Amino acid sequence: MTHDPADLTVDDYLDGAREMAAAGRLFLAHLLAEEAAGRIADPATARSIRAQYTDPTTDRG
Numbered sequence: 001m002t003h004d005p006a007d008l009t010v011d012d013y014l015d016g017a018r019e020m021a022a023a024g025r026l027f028l029a030h031l032l033a034e035e036a037a038g039r040i041a042d043p044a045t046a047r048s049i050r051a052q053y054t055d056p057t058t059d060r061g
Contacts, residue, residue: 010036010039010040013032013033013035013036013039014032014033014036014049016029016032017029017030017032017033017036017053020032021053026053026056027055027056027057029053030053030054030055030056032053033049033050033052033053034050034053036049037049037050
């Protein structure tokens with residue numbers, strides 16, 4: 001690994017989430033987005049991030 005995970009930013013996590021979603025790895029995208037949302041001070045922004053990358057393992061039916 002070339003980076004210390006402690007040095008990753010919210011944008012780094014969101015970039016990773018977008019890449020994983022594009023690759024069809026939705027659960028990993030969700031986990032990366034959760035990490036990004038957890039680092040956001042604004043609750044509305046955190047909710048928005050979580051809404052974009054919902055947990056694909058939950059049954060919403």
